[in-house]
Amino acid sequence: MLSAHDDLIEDLKRIETSYAPLLFVVFGPCLTDSWRFSALTTPLLFVLSDDAPEGRGLRWGTDGITLNPILPSNLDHITVKGLQYQGSTFDVSITTTTTTVNVTNGTSLNVAGHGTASQGSPLTFQTRESTPDGDYGTLVGSITTPSGNENGPGSYRYPSSNVFTKGSFDLTSFKVYQDGDNIRFVSHINGQILNPWGLEGMSLQLLHAYIRTDPHASGDPTDGVEGANIKTKGTWQYVAIANPRKTTGGIGSTGLFAADGSRVADATLIVRKQQDIVLTVPASALTHVDLSKAQFQVDVMSAAEDGEGVNNIRPVISCDSGTQEWRFCGGLGSLTNTTPFDSDTSDPNVIKALLPSNVKAADALSAKGALLPFVALDTPPQPTPTPTTPATPTTPGANPGGQQSHGDGSNASGHSSAAGINDSASRAHIKNLSNTGTNITAILMTISALLAAGFTALGLVKRKQNGR
Known part of the structure; x- marks a missing residue:
């Protein structure tokens, strides 16, 4: 709790040096000349003088007080105790969402625009919007x-x-x-x-x-x-x-x-x-x-x-x-x-x-x-879509070429079918893709499919040879 006296500015400067970035609550007639506070580099939570910005801070009125505090994001709450106004002693508690005025002694206190606080009946209202702590979007x-x-x-x-x-x-x-x-x-x-x-x-x-x-x-x-x-x-x-x-x-x-x-x-x-x-x-x-x-x-x-x-x-x-x-x-x-x-x-x-x-x-x-x-603007890079690989035949004996499949993985001509697609057929298929103008992505996808099919057929042959 800080009291008002001639050396208040120097006191605040010393406190600021040791405890920055605390916010100071300043009250009383010491702020009749607010320019004296140019020496402070920490913002004031309350300003209690006639030249305070309209509608902000804490002001004494003729029939009550005006209170519209803002709680910056580096604080989650602050409580000021023992404030006095025309026979009322009261505390002010400020959180990121609500402000509460609690009269601890004396008469009731009118808070402009919000209502009246009295002993045993504190007054709570919304704290003005503070700086968001989350992402910007x-x-x-x-x-x-x-x-x-x-x-x-x-x-x-x-x-x-x-x-x-x-x-x-x-x-x-x-x-x-x-x-x-x-x-x-x-x-x-x-x-x-x-x-x-x-x-x-x-x-x-x-x-x-x-x-x-x-x-x-x-x-x-x-x-x-x-x-x-x-x-x-x-x-x-x-x-x-x-x-x-x-x-x-x-x-x-x-x-x-x-x-x-x-x-x-x-x-x-x-x-x-x-x-x-x-x-x-x-x-x-x-x-x-x-x-x-x-x-x-x-x-x-x-x-x-x-x-x-x-x-x-x-x-x-x-x-x-x-x-x-x-x-x-x-x-x-x-x-x-x-x-x-x-x-x-x-x-x-x-x-x-x-x-x-x-x-x-x-x-x-x-x-x-x-x-x-x-x-x-420099815009963030967009994710590159991943090409979808065509499904690879895995069923034993599958024969896309339409030829009769033998149990040993050979076709009717006696050559390994590689799941129905032999090496010469692969080359012919790629050549046909090139001649018809199919883009390189399609060609690469086709090669991937052919290789996958080849490895599948090789696995089938080995399993046959190993008796599994």
Whole structure:
């Protein structure tokens, strides 16, 4: 149990050093300035200040509390004891599926949207969806790229705040999975994805995955989502967006959108193992699309609050004033107070894009006009069907040639029948197959059958000679 005092931040940092990756439960007036928590690299389970993200964490209200915790996949439960609110003392127990509020002393406690807890009558409700621990589904295909180079055209620098950990924008792979009625787009980050402000799985990254379903469509440069400052090399039909700051609304928010900006389907955004950005959309939204043959262009950007970047994309600005605490720098423009919040929008706001192996980021993400090519998926190999071998006659005395069979395995001419097929007949049969254009597979199958028949006949002859 941690109490609030002036040295709380330093205490948490020391605990984190010894016990990472534990999650901390923080409460009380110590969070009136949540920026002080930029020193922590472990995400907070609860945020109890007025500037906590809407609808998440734990908040004090005038007539009760709001409680919507998320339990990450590296924990199966957590219990916080001795919390107090206006005469109520209560415990909160969180599992992967349920959250329970148990009043241990004092008056009843109203939990907004869920009900009332009182002594002897705990309140239980569903825990918000956490990161799945199972597989993502059946792999449709993947794109990979070497780690490093998360610096735009080569000049971009990470912000100085230590919540922007090394590699946290290093996009190294993109995979598409089919999981029953769902499609999962999984983007892997080589560093650690933190969620210092308790948003939808992450706070710092924002991701666009453009989908080109028709490789024969126009190859003309096509604008990307506004705010990214990029063009794709060819038209795109859909874009899947992972925006932790906006889950509803028009293009730019989390979801699957058509090129005309219309919302095709809602999407669920989660982050698994602090490295995989998982965007799930209903398969019904893409039933007419063969994703294994589609092409993709996937970009990671820095997420901005409303009023700081178009579609929550934080502009990359010039480093003339030095390295920025919260912004990537190395761009061309300077920050402005009105849209597009950047004095020069000719340079891209993409920190890293998945590119073909023969394309350099310095060229594709040029500071004077980014043009990003699409990349096809590497699909898993399909199993090769095994040819079926024709049944081999094994009945003693069988005579496919129609000649009279003798008990010693010889035919009427006195030669060994090899189950009714002699050597010359075998050669003639293979020659006939060749002349009629039968494929090599059929020829090999025939040879196998003939050899098997020969071995069968040889066994019969030996058994006859041995009196068995």
